[in-house]
Amino acid sequence: MTTQNGDTLPGFFFALAAYVMWGFLPFYMKLVSHISPFEVVAHRAAWSVPIAGAVLIWLGRTSDLRAALTNPRMLKMAAVTAGLISLNWGVYVWAIGSGRALETALGYYINPLFSMFLGAVLLKERLTRAQLVAIMLAVCAVLLLTYEAGGLPWVSISLAVSFGFYGYFRKTLPVGPNQGFLLEVLIIAPFALVGIIWLEATGEGHFVQSGWRDTLLLLAAGVVTALPLIAYGNGAKLLKLSTIAIMQYIAPTMIFLIAIFVFREPFSAMRLVAFGLIWAALIVYTWSMVSQARKNRAHAETGPIAGQ
Numbered sequence: 067m068t069t070q071n072g073d074t075l076p077g078f079f080f081a082l083a084a085y086v087m088w089g090f091l092p093f094y095m096k097l098v099s100h101i102s103p104f105e106v107v108a109h110r111a112a113w114s115v116p117i118a119g120a121v122l123i124w125l126g127r128t129s130d131l132r133a134a135l136t137n138p139r140m141l142k143m144a145a146v147t148a149g150l151i152s153l154n155w156g157v158y159v160w161a162i163g164s165g166r167a168l169e170t171a172l173g174y175y176i177n178p179l180f181s182m183f184l185g186a187v188l189l190k191e192r193l194t195r196a197q198l199v200a201i202m203l204a205v206c207a208v209l210l211l212t213y214e215a216g217g218l219p220w221v222s223i224s225l226a227v228s229f230g231f232y233g234y235f236r237k238t239l240p241v242g243p244n245q246g247f248l249l250e251v252l253i254i255a256p257f258a259l260v261g262i263i264w265l266e267a268t269g270e271g272h273f274v275q276s277g278w279r280d281t282l283l284l285l286a287a288g289v290v291t292a293l294p295l296i297a298y299g300n301g302a303k304l305l306k307l308s309t310i311a312i313m314q315y316i317a318p319t320m321i322f323l324i325a326i327f328v329f330r331e332p333f334s335a336m337r338l339v340a341f342g343l344i345w346a347a348l349i350v351y352t353w354s355m356v357s358q359a360r361k362n363r364a365h366a367e368t369g370p371i372a373g374q
Contacts, residue, residue: 077304081313084298087290089320092162092170092329094290098283099163101272105265106287107155108258109273111251113288118248121296130245141253143238148250150232154225155291161221167325168333172211173225174318175344178311179204179351180230188234196354203347207340214336243299247292311355315348 098106122128134140161170179201185191193201211219239246265271272280302310322341325331 073306073309074304077301078309080297080301081305081310082301082316084294084301085313085316086320087294087297088317089324091290091294091317092167092321092324094283094286095159095162096329098159098280098287101280101284102270103156103159103163104261105272106159106284107152108261108265109284109287110155110291111152111254111258112262113285114251114292115248115255115288117288117292118244118251118296121292122244122248125244127242127245130241131248134239134241134245134249135252140239140241140249143235144246144249145253147232147235147239147246148253150228150235151250152254154228154232157221157224157228161225165329165331166221167321167329168331168337169219169221170225171318171322171325172207172219172341172344173222174229174321175315175341175348176204176208176222176226177229178314179347180226181233182351184230184234194354194358196350196357200347200351200354203343203350207343207347210336210340210343214334214340243302244296247295247299251292312352 095106122131134144158170161167182193182197183201186193208219208223211222236246239249241249262271262273266274269275273284274281305313326333
């Protein structure tokens with residue numbers, strides 16, 4: 067697989083489509099807010115399987131998946147990422163349905179900063195001064211929200227931590243994004259199907275017994291889950307890392323605006339200050355990443371100095 071050193075128009079539109087779909091996802095979650103998060107997550111996994119499978123067949127990359135399914139070590143690694151993404155989905159579904167969309171936006175704003183922190187702690191990556199400033203600004207924002215709420219903003223932290231570790235462990239899976247996603251939902255699917263059957267058998271399910279509206283909404287769970295992830299995976303291959311780093315703020319910004327102006331969630335002065343700190347942190351982080359990318363590109367173009 068070749069490495070993408072520049073941006074392409076198809077890559078931009080793939081990534082843009084993914085982030086816009088994620089940005090509008092709260093509207094879907096509000097429609098299923100009367101359904102338990104467990105049931106929604108189960109249907110997200112179950113109905114993602116045929117969609118991701120069809121994409122893989124169309125791309126002709128099923129041999130990679132077959133190899134992964136016969137590799138015990140890879141299955142163990144995929145089981146970890148599958149568990150983390152299931153946790154992330156569950157918290158997100160519950161939070162939107164409970165009127166805490168602002169906290170989900172904050173969580174996904176914090177995510178790249180937490181991933182940078184993970185790189186420093188687990189991979190011993192050296193942080194620049196700007197990156198340290200960004201992390202400290204994010205910590206101040208979390209402390210401010212903790213003071214206001216009288217407890218940790220656990221929704222935001224759970225989303226940032228689960229998705230941060232998901233990204234970290236996902237890099238260890240030596241398969242492409244489409245194959246990796248299908249492998250994860252295949253691991254989740256048996257548990258999801260058992261849960262769905264149990265809910266329907268006990269009369270608590272919404273797929274069969276609650277009418278056609280809920281049936282269609284739960285069938286759509288696979289579409290709203292698989293399509294943006296597949297679009298993102300293909301976009302990421304065709305864009306520079308610095309471009310993806312900037313574009314990743316599209317979804318939480320859309321969620322932030324929807325939470326305030328559509329869902330009318332309370333937005334106090336303290337929250338405004340906290341989000342201001344996060345936005346400042348992201349500006350510093352993005353500036354640092356873009357500057358480093360330019361330096362690396364300039365170094366690659368000029369080449370190493372003789373004797374070094």
